[in-house]
Amino acid sequence: MQIKTEIQMYNNKQWLSSMWASAWLFMGLRFTRIVCAMARISSGIPLLGLRSLNACRGHRSSQTLRASFHRASSLALTSSQITVTDEPDTLFQKVSVLVKGHDRSVLDSYEFFATMAAKELGITLGNVFESPKDVLRLTLLKSIHIFKKHRVQYEMRTHYRCLELFHLTGSTAQVYLEYIQRNLPEGVAMEVSKIAVAKVPEHILQPMWEEPTADNAPSPTADLKG
Amino acid sequence: MAAHTTKICLSLGRINGPSFGQYASLNRATYATALSTSNFTGNKGGPDRGGRGAFVRRPRREPGEPRTEKMDSQQDWSAVYPSAASFRPGSVPLPVRMGYPVKGGVPSEKRGNLELIKIPNFLHLTPAAIKKHCEALKPFCTEWPAGLDSDADLDKHLPIRVETTDYVSAGPSVRNPAARVVTLRVRLSSLNLDEHAREKMLKLLGDRYCKDTDILTITTDSCPLKQQNTDYAMYLLTVLYHEAWKTEAWESEMTRADRREYIWEDSASQQNVLDTLARMAAPVPGEGVGEGEAPPREELLARPEVQQYRDSVTQLKNEGESEGATLRYREAVKKLLSL
Numbered sequence: 420m421q422i423k424t425e426i427q428m429y430n431n432k433q434w435l436s437s438m439w440a441s442a443w444l445f446m447g448l449r450f451t452r453i454v455c456a457m458a459r460i461s462s463g464i465p466l467l468g469l470r471s472l473n474a475c476r477g478h479r480s481s482q483t484l485r486a487s488f489h490r491a492s493s494l495a496l497t498s499s500q501i502t503v504t505d506e507p508d509t510l511f512q513k514v515s516v517l518v519k520g521h522d523r524s525v526l527d528s529y530e531f532f533a534t535m536a537a538k539e540l541g542i543t544l545g546n547v548f549e550s551p552k553d554v555l556r557l558t559l560l561k562s563i564h565i566f567k568k569h570r571v572q573y574e575m576r577t578h579y580r581c582l583e584l585f586h587l588t589g590s591t592a593q594v595y596l597e598y599i600q601r602n603l604p605e606g607v608a609m610e611v612s613k614i615a616v617a618k619v620p621e622h623i624l625q626p627m628w629e630e631p632t633a634d635n636a637p638s639p640t641a642d643l644k645g
Numbered sequence: 646m647a648a649h650t651t652k653i654c655l656s657l658g659r660i661n662g663p664s665f666g667q668y669a670s671l672n673r674a675t676y677a678t679a680l681s682t683s684n685f686t687g688n689k690g691g692p693d694r695g696g697r698g699a700f701v702r703r704p705r706r707e708p709g710e711p712r713t714e715k716m717d718s719q720q721d722w723s724a725v726y727p728s729a730a731s732f733r734p735g736s737v738p739l740p741v742r743m744g745y746p747v748k749g750g751v752p753s754e755k756r757g758n759l760e761l762i763k764i765p766n767f768l769h770l771t772p773a774a775i776k777k778h779c780e781a782l783k784p785f786c787t788e789w790p791a792g793l794d795s796d797a798d799l800d801k802h803l804p805i806r807v808e809t810t811d812y813v814s815a816g817p818s819v820r821n822p823a824a825r826v827v828t829l830r831v832r833l834s835s836l837n838l839d840e841h842a843r844e845k846m847l848k849l850l851g852d853r854y855c856k857d858t859d860i861l862t863i864t865t866d867s868c869p870l871k872q873q874n875t876d877y878a879m880y881l882l883t884v885l886y887h888e889a890w891k892t893e894a895w896e897s898e899m900t901r902a903d904r905r906e907y908i909w910e911d912s913a914s915q916q917n918v919l920d921t922l923a924r925m926a927a928p929v930p931g932e933g934v935g936e937g938e939a940p941p942r943e944e945l946l947a948r949p950e951v952q953q954y955r956d957s958v959t960q961l962k963n964e965g966e967s968e969g970a971t972l973r974y975r976e977a978v979k980k981l982l983s984l
Binding site: 529 | 804
C-alpha cells in the first residue's frame with residue numbers, strides 16, 4: 420500500500436515541521452482527507468471501485484505533494500481514493516451520539532458495535548451511558564360505542580444510549596459517523612451533536628475604529644473602513 | 646430427506662412420526678406467526694381434471710439439507726453475511742430459539758420463526774468484520790494534533806466553540822428542521838477588550854452572558870440552513886465586538902443608575918461613611934492634626950474596617966440580599982462604629 424504510506428509520511432513531515440514552528444500554525448496546513456467511496460466498505464471487499472478524482476488532485480495539491488503523487492502513480496496501483504487537500508481540517512472537541520430505539524437489546528448490540536469501531540479507529544471514547552427510558556401511554560376506549568368503564572392502554576417505549584467521543588478531527592468524525600450511520604439498524608434514530616473549536620477570526624482581533632482622540636468624541640461613521 | 650424427517654420426529658418425541666406433509670396439523674400447539682414450512686401435497690391429487698389435457702403441476706423438488714450442515718467452523722463469516730440482511734435459518738448455524746414459550750414448552754426453534762426475522766440482527770457486524778472494516782477505513786482518518794491535548798490548550802488557542810446537531814431517522818423526509826440551530830460559545834476573556842469595551846459588551850449581551858463561567862452564548866436559528874446560521878452567528882459576534890469598542894457621544898451622559906453594577910467609590914454610602922468617621926474622629930485631637938481637622942480621606946479609606954464595609958455593601962447591592970450578606974454587613978458596621 421505504497422501510496423498510503425507515502426501520504427502518511429508526507430502528512431507527518433508537514434505536520435511535524437509546522438508544529439515546531441508554532442503551536443497552532445498547523446491550522447493552516449492541516450490536510451483534509453476526502454472519503455471518496457464508502458460502497459467498497461459495505462460490500463466487505465477492500466479496495467474496490469474506481470471513482471477517481473484526478474481533477475481534485477491536480478488543483479489543490481502543493482508542489483511537493485504533486486511530486487510524490489507522480490512518483491506514486493507511476494507505480495500503477497489500482498486505486499487510492501484518498502485525496503489530501505490544503506484546506507484546514509475542522510477540529511471537534513466533542514462529538515456526542517445519542518441513539519433512540521424501541522428495543523433495548525438492539526441498542527445494546529449497537530453500542531457494542533459503535534464502541535468497538537471507535538476503539539479500532541483510535542478515537543478517544545468518553546462516557547457511554549444509558550438515559551432512562553421514556554414511555555408514552557395512551558388510554559383509549561375499548562369499544563366503539565358506550566362502555567366507558569372498559570378501556571385499553573397502549574404504550575410506546577423509547578430507550579436511549581449515548582456515546583461521547585472527544586478530540587476528533589473533521590475527517591475522522593466524517594469517517595466514523597458515516598460508518599456508524601450506514602449500519603444503523605431499522606427502527607433506530609440518531610442525533611449527533613458536535614462541538615467544533617475554532618480560532619478567533621482575524622477581523623475580531625483588533626477593533627476597526629481608530630484610537631479615540633483627546634476630544635473623545637469620534638463620530639460613528641467617520642472611521643469605517645470598507 | 647431421511648435426515649430431515651428424523652429431526653422432525655425427535656422434536657415431536659415420537660419414533661413413528663407423521664409424514665412431512667401433515668406436520669403442521671398434528672403439532673399440539675402452533676403459532677399463528679410461524680411461517681408455513683410445509684408444502685401442500687394435496688394439490689397433486691386435487692380436483693380431477695378428467696380428460697381435459699391433465700394439467701400436472703411441475704413436480705416440486707425437495708429442499709436439500711440446509712447450508713448450515715456444510716459450513717466449516719473456521720469459515721469466513723463475513724462472506725455469509727457481508728451486509729445487513731434478515732435472518733436466514735438455513736445460513737446461521739446456531740440453535741437459536743425465540744418467542745414466548747407455551748405452557749410447559751420452550752421458545753420456538755429458528756425454522757419459520759417470524760420473531761427472529763423481524764428483529765434487526767447484527768450478524769454482519771461480528772468483531773472480525775468490524776476489524777476488517779476499520780482496517781479499510783483507517784487511511785481516511787487523520788490524527789488529532791499533539792499540541793492540543795488538554796482543555797486549557799484548546800481554550801488558549803481555539804477559544805470559539807460552535808455547537809451543531811444532526812439528526813438521522815427514517816421517515817417520509819430525511820430533513821429535520823431542528824438541524825439548522827447553531828450555538829456559538831466563547832469566553833470574553835479570550836477576546837481583545839478594554840474596560841469600556843467589556844462594560845459595553847456586557848450591557849449589549851444581557852442574558853446571553855453567564856457571569857460564573859464568563860461564557861457568551863449566541864444561538865441562531867433564524868435562517869433556514871445551518872451554514873447560514875453559523876455565518877450569522879459569526880456576524881453577530883463581529884458586530885458586537887466592534888460596537889463595544891466604539892464610544893458614542895451620548896455615552897458621556899451615563900449616570901450612576903445606568904451602570905450595570907453598583908460601585909461604592911463616589912457613592913452616597915462612601916460619603917456617609919467618611920462623614921461619620923470624620924465626626925467620630927473630630928473630638929479627639931490627633932498629633933499633628935489641628936483641632937477640627939479630620940484625618941485625610943485616603944487614610945480613612947485605607948482602613949481595613951472601611952474596606953470591609955465597602956465589600957459588604959457592594960455584595961448586598963450587586964448580589965441581592967441573603968442571610969450571609971446581611972450578617973457580613975452587620976459585622977462590618979459593628980467594626981466600623983467600634984461597637
